[in-house]
Amino acid sequence: MINLPASPNETARTIVEFCRFAREKGLSFGVQGTLGALEAAAVLGVDGQDLKFGLRSVLCSSKDDWDLFEECFQTFWGGSEAVRLLDRKMRPRKEGPFGVVRRDLTSLMSTASSDDVSSEKDGALAVTGASARERLAKVDVSTLPQNDMAMLDQIALRLFKQMSRRLQRRRRIGTSRGQVDLRRTIRRSISRGGEPINLRYREKKLRPHRLVTLLDISGSMSPYSLFLVKFLYALQKHFQRADTFLFSTNLVEITALMRAQRLPQAMQALSQQPAGWSGGTNIGGSLREFNQHYRRKLRSSDTVFVILSDGWDTGEPGALAAELGDVKRSVRKLIWLNPLLGLKDYQPITTGMSAALPHIDVFAPAHNLESLLALEKHL
Amino acid sequence: MATSRIPASDAAGEGVDAIVSGFERLGYIADRSLATALYLVTKLRKPILVEGHAGLGKTEVAKVLAVFLGAPLIRLQCYEGLDVSSAVYEWNYQKQLLAIKIEEGSDKTVEEKEKHIFSREFLLERPLLQSVLVEDASPVLLIDEIDRADEAFEAFLLELLSDFQITIPEMGTIHAKHVPYVVLTSNRSRDLGDALKRRCLYQWIDYPNPGKEMKIVRTRLPGIEEELARQVVEYVQSARGLNLSKPPGVAETLDCAEALLTLGKLRLDEEAMEQTLGCISKSVEDSAKVKAAWSRPTQ
Numbered sequence: 001m002i003n004l005p006a007s008p009n010e011t012a013r014t015i016v017e018f019c020r021f022a023r024e025k026g027l028s029f030g031v032q033g034t035l036g037a038l039e040a041a042a043v044l045g046v047d048g049q050d051l052k053f054g055l056r057s058v059l060c061s062s063k064d065d066w067d068l069f070e071e072c073f074q075t076f077w078g079g080s081e082a083v084r085l086l087d088r089k090m091r092p093r094k095e096g097p098f099g100v101v102r103r104d105l106t107s108l109m110s111t112a113s114s115d116d117v118s119s120e121k122d123g124a125l126a127v128t129g130a131s132a133r134e135r136l137a138k139v140d141v142s143t144l145p146q147n148d149m150a151m152l153d154q155i156a157l158r159l160f161k162q163m164s165r166r167l168q169r170r171r172r173i174g175t176s177r178g179q180v181d182l183r184r185t186i187r188r189s190i191s192r193g194g195e196p197i198n199l200r201y202r203e204k205k206l207r208p209h210r211l212v213t214l215l216d217i218s219g220s221m222s223p224y225s226l227f228l229v230k231f232l233y234a235l236q237k238h239f240q241r242a243d244t245f246l247f248s249t250n251l252v253e254i255t256a257l258m259r260a261q262r263l264p265q266a267m268q269a270l271s272q273q274p275a276g277w278s279g280g281t282n283i284g285g286s287l288r289e290f291n292q293h294y295r296r297k298l299r300s301s302d303t304v305f306v307i308l309s310d311g312w313d314t315g316e317p318g319a320l321a322a323e324l325g326d327v328k329r330s331v332r333k334l335i336w337l338n339p340l341l342g343l344k345d346y347q348p349i350t351t352g353m354s355a356a357l358p359h360i361d362v363f364a365p366a367h368n369l370e371s372l373l374a375l376e377k378h379l
Numbered sequence: 380m381a382t383s384r385i386p387a388s389d390a391a392g393e394g395v396d397a398i399v400s401g402f403e404r405l406g407y408i409a410d411r412s413l414a415t416a417l418y419l420v421t422k423l424r425k426p427i428l429v430e431g432h433a434g435l436g437k438t439e440v441a442k443v444l445a446v447f448l449g450a451p452l453i454r455l456q457c458y459e460g461l462d463v464s465s466a467v468y469e470w471n472y473q474k475q476l477l478a479i480k481i482e483e484g485s486d487k488t489v490e491e492k493e494k495h496i497f498s499r500e501f502l503l504e505r506p507l508l509q510s511v512l513v514e515d516a517s518p519v520l521l522i523d524e525i526d527r528a529d530e531a532f533e534a535f536l537l538e539l540l541s542d543f544q545i546t547i548p549e550m551g552t553i554h555a556k557h558v559p560y561v562v563l564t565s566n567r568s569r570d571l572g573d574a575l576k577r578r579c580l581y582q583w584i585d586y587p588n589p590g591k592e593m594k595i596v597r598t599r600l601p602g603i604e605e606e607l608a609r610q611v612v613e614y615v616q617s618a619r620g621l622n623l624s625k626p627p628g629v630a631e632t633l634d635c636a637e638a639l640l641t642l643g644k645l646r647l648d649e650e651a652m653e654q655t656l657g658c659i660s661k662s663v664e665d666s667a668k669v670k671a672a673w674s675r676p677t678q
Contacts, residue, residue: 032577036423043422044391044415053415061576063430063567066583182472183464190479190493292622326624 434628
């Protein structure tokens with residue numbers, strides 16, 4: 001099935017070419033990989049199938065690679081039809097799978113870029129004063145006029161940073177004396193004839209929790225979602241293990257995107273995501289997607305699982321409760337932050353919310369800065 | 380260097396064939412893809428990372444490879460919190476304390492005493508150190524469920540896999556006499572570091588197709604009737620399509636078939652299915668799904 005030229009040099013060239021081709025198509029390997037491929041070819045010879053299997057095990061390093069390799073291989077050594085197939089697969093999706101119309105967010109994102117500008121002239125912040133800061137912290141984000149928003153961003157970012165710093169310090173102080181470290185104790189005792197006079201201890205190394213956050217970005221959440229995205233950005237910057245998702249009718253992972261970039265760029269990139277901004281809500285469905293694709297990877301006993309949503313769900317409440325119960329069984333803590341909880345006369349009686357309540361450990365508001373910062377004591 | 384000597388493929392093809400048939404003799408049905416990867420392990424001396432769902436024989440690969448090569452198998456089971464003292468080495472403290480007491484009256488200097496109690500006599504060898512110390516031939520080192528260990532251990536492992544040497548501060552550096560064949564397995568409960576993945580050959584083990592699974596059942600349970608085996612395989616294969624929280628692997632197929640044999644069943648009927656349900660599904664929800672699928676008219 002592979003028509004490789006007879007001479008060794010030609011073979012090598014073809015394999016190098018294939019490696020380049022595969023890398024272009026999205027397989028991630030370096031020069032080491034190419035060298036490995038050549039070595040494998042040298043060992044296996046050019047007999048079609050074995051070489052294919054060999055190259056595959058050298059060049060792949062995950063299940064995704066494994067699947068992609070098949071296509072690359074077919075395309076490179078197969079017919080032209082395969083080329084078209086692959087191209088279609090590689091093209092980014094324009095629309096969410098459920099046909100949700102994506103609203104252009106660039107106008108909404110304007111607050112993100114103002115962030116950048118004002119951070120350069122830090123003097124402006126000093127004028128704000130303590131009382132203004134206090135007032136802003138209590139204001140419901142959705143009622144805030146656009147020009148106050150920039151200021152709020154500033155304060156928020158600083159407070160968020162402070163909060164995560166406090167989180168880290170608390171962890172260190174919290175450690176206590178653990179087991180006796182026999183190795184060091186004995187080493188020390190040699191000069192005293194083997195009497196372990198000075199005991200050496202080994203401290204328990206505390207590991208920060210893993211944070212998994214799902215943010216609802218459906219229509220009903222739109223007054224809050226931008227602000228909350230910023231909150232998540234600040235939060236995941238300071239958690240070593242934080243995974244962030246957006247959902248409306250389907251689920252989109254944005255961890256890598258948030259990690260790789262500075263806030264304004266990240267916001268810009270987020271607006272390009274086919275996540276169904278301001279669309280409908282299907283919390284149960286999104287959670288099912290999460291349980292199916294990320295369950296093994298992300299759900300462990302040291303995970304704190306945070307959902308930011310108003311609980312307006314168009315899906316079936318039974319499904320939501322079942323999926324949420326499934327999540328609850330395997331995480332350390334399930335926190336639901338609901339912006340509506342900040343409203344005076346709000347009662348969590350929407351079908352979705354009341355179905356979810358029995359599974360939730362912490363149910364808290366998320367409508368202003370103060371409420372978000374209060375999250376600290378739950379993490 | 381590799382480019383200059385591309386040999387005829389016969390030897391390699393035979394090598395791969397030998398692994399396929401050798402493994403089959405040992406009761407492991409390996410497809411050509413896996414056999415080729417293992418052939419490369421023996422030739423290129425690279426570690427291999429085997430991934431796949433639970434119960435598909437990932438660990439078995441290393442065990443069978445060890446028997447096939449006639450090499451000793453050294454196994455390290457990873458878990459969260461695995462540290463150097465349980466993976467590499469530990470000093471025998473009780474013995475050290477005794478030795479210090481015994482030598483109390485002697486006129487040895489402190490340095491001499493220290494040298495004595497930190498000699499090999501007092502060293503407890505854990506799997507990774509064992510694999511480096513093997514004297515006569517390359518062992519097979521199985522590092523099971525590497526995804527359960529933490530990143531710090533992974534980094535340590537990376538160092539070991541590149542140099543095959545271990546440094547013990549009190550003794551010095553030990554080099555491997557024979558580079559081990561390394562098999563790592565992972566259930567993908569977390570992503571492994573790029574550096575580690577890059578160093579390894581990769582093999583994904585998928586659920587077998589009915590033909591292969593049939594062959595596995597008949598190889599492992601020679602006493603089973605063809606028809607019963609076929610029924611069990613069909614049943615498990617369809618259960619995998621039910622979107623269960625823990626889809627049954629080949630291990631579950633074998634469990635189920637063996638349970639049926641033990642119960643003296645000749646056919647897989649509804650009663651037999653219910654009696655052996657625990658072999659296939661591991662939660663209440665899954666059991667309900669399997670049962671519901673069974674009673675559906677298409678079954």
